[in-house]
Amino acid sequence: MFEENQLAFDRVQLLNEEGKINNPSSDMPISNDTMLHMYKWMKKARLMDEKLLRMQRQGRIGTYAPLSGQEAAQVGSAFALEKSDWLCPSYRDLAACMVHGMPFDQVLRYVKGHLYGSRNAEGLRMLPIQIIIAAQTLHAVGTAFAAKLKHEHTVSVSYFGDGATSQGDFHEALNFASVYQLPVVFFCQNNHYAISVPRKQQTASNTIAQKAIAYGIKGVQVDGNDLVGVYQVMKEAVQRARNDEGPTLIEAETYRLGPHTTSDDPNKYRSKEEVQQWMEKRDPIIRVKKYLISNQLWNEDEEQSLVASLQQEMDIEIDQVEKEPTPSLAEAFDYVYATKSNQLVEQQKYVTTFSQDKGGDLHG
Numbered sequence: 001m002f003e004e005n006q007l008a009f010d011r012v013q014l015l016n017e018e019g020k021i022n023n024p025s026s027d028m029p030i031s032n033d034t035m036l037h038m039y040k041w042m043k044k045a046r047l048m049d050e051k052l053l054r055m056q057r058q059g060r061i062g063t064y065a066p067l068s069g070q071e072a073a074q075v076g077s078a079f080a081l082e083k084s085d086w087l088c089p090s091y092r093d094l095a096a097c098m099v100h101g102m103p104f105d106q107v108l109r110y111v112k113g114h115l116y117g118s119r120n121a122e123g124l125r126m127l128p129i130q131i132i133i134a135a136q137t138l139h140a141v142g143t144a145f146a147a148k149l150k151h152e153h154t155v156s157v158s159y160f161g162d163g164a165t166s167q168g169d170f171h172e173a174l175n176f177a178s179v180y181q182l183p184v185v186f187f188c189q190n191n192h193y194a195i196s197v198p199r200k201q202q203t204a205s206n207t208i209a210q211k212a213i214a215y216g217i218k219g220v221q222v223d224g225n226d227l228v229g230v231y232q233v234m235k236e237a238v239q240r241a242r243n244d245e246g247p248t249l250i251e252a253e254t255y256r257l258g259p260h261t262t263s264d265d266p267n268k269y270r271s272k273e274e275v276q277q278w279m280e281k282r283d284p285i286i287r288v289k290k291y292l293i294s295n296q297l298w299n300e301d302e303e304q305s306l307v308a309s310l311q312q313e314m315d316i317e318i319d320q321v322e323k324e325p326t327p328s329l330a331e332a333f334d335y336v337y338a339t340k341s342n343q344l345v346e347q348q349k350y351v352t353t354f355s356q357d358k359g360g361d362l363h364g
C-alpha cells in the first residue's frame with residue numbers, strides 16, 4: 001500500500017531568492033559567461049512581453065498570453081537543448097522558442113495572426129505553437145518515436161502547464177513514451193493557475209512530478225524561478241534521453257505574474273498580496289541580476305544600455321513587420337495539405353474570383 005508521504009519529492013534549488021548559490025562548494029553547472037548570456041535573454045523576454053502587452057492594448061496584435069515570471073523556466077530549459085532537438089511549445093513559451101532559434105520578427109507575425117506566423121524557418125526543429133492544451137505532449141512523443149526509429153540522437157521536449165496534466169493527451173503521452181523508452185522530456189511549467197483554476201483544484205496529488213512514478217519514468221521537481229536549477233535538471237533529463245535512458249517529467253514550479261491572456265482579469269481569481277509576494281521575493285530576473293552584480297559580472301550602467309539597445313532592436317523589427325503587406329485570402333488555401341482536396345481547389349477558385357470582382361480587395 002502506497003501512502004502519499006512515500007511520494008515526497010525533493011525540490012531542486014541551486015540559486016536562491018537572495019541571488020546566492022545554496023551550496024557554494026558544489027560545481028556550478030553554468031559558466032559566468034553563459035549566465036550573463038542567459039540573463040540577457042531573460043531580460044529580452046521580459047521587455048518583449050511588456051511591449052506585446054501594450055501593443056495588444058493598442059489593437060496592433062491579437063489575444064496575447066504573457067510569459068512574465070516564467071523566464072527562468074523557459075530560458076534555463078531551452079539553453080540545455082541542442083539545435084537538432086525538437087521543441088514542442090504552447091502559446092506561452094515564446095522565450096523558449098526564441099532561445100531555440102525562432103526569430104523575433106517571426107514571433108511578431110505569430111502574435112499578429114499573420115497567415116505565415118506559424119511557418120518555421122527551414123531547419124528550425126520546432127513544431128507550430130500549440131493552443132490545444134496538452135496536444136504537444138503527444139507531438140513530442142511522435143517526433144521522439146521517429147527519431148528513435150531513424151537512430152537519430154535527438155531529444156524532443158514538450159512545454160505545457162499544470163492545467164495540461166488533467167488532459168488525456170498528457171497521460172497517453174507519458175504512457176507511450178515510457179513503454180517505448182522514447183527520448184522525451186515533459187517540461188511542465190506549474191505556474192499555479194490554468195486560467196482561473198488554481199493548482200489545488202487541478203489535481204489532488206501533492207506534486208505534479210510524482211505523476212511520473214505511475215508511468216515508471218523519472219520525475220523531478222525544481223524551483224522554476226531558479227535559472228541555474230532549471231538548467232541543471234533539464235540538462236540531466238536531456239542527457240538521459242539522449243543516452244536512451246528514457247523520458248523524464250520535470251515540474252518547474254513558477255508563477256505567471258500577468259493575466260492568463262489579454263482577455264482575462266486575474267484580480268477576479270487571485271489576491272494582490274499573492275502576486276506581490278511572487279514579484280518581490282521570487283522574480284526570476286531579479287535573482288540572477290543580484291548574483292551577477294554581487295560577483296562583479298554586471299552593473300547598472302550595463303543594464304541601462306542593454307535595455308536601450310533591446311528596445312531599439314525590437315522597435316525596428318516591429319516597424320518592419322507592421323509594414324509587411326497582408327497576404328491574400330486565396331493564399332490561405334495553399335498550405336493546408338500537401339495535395340489540395342477538390343473541395344479546397346474549388347473554394348480557392350471561388351475566393352480568387354470573388355476577390356477579383358472586388359478589385360482584389362477582400363477586406364473592404
Ligand SMILES: Cc1ncc(C[n+]2csc(CCOP(=O)(O)OP(=O)(O)O)c2C)c(N)n1
Nearest residue numbers: 092131132133161162163164191193194195
Ligand atoms: C483541449 C483544450 N481545452 C480547453 C482549452 C481552453 N484553454 C485555453 S488555456 C487553458 C488553461 C491552460 O492552463 P495550463 O495548462 O496550466 O497552461 P498555462 O496557460 O497556465 O500556461 C484552457 C483550459 C484549450 N485551449 N484546449
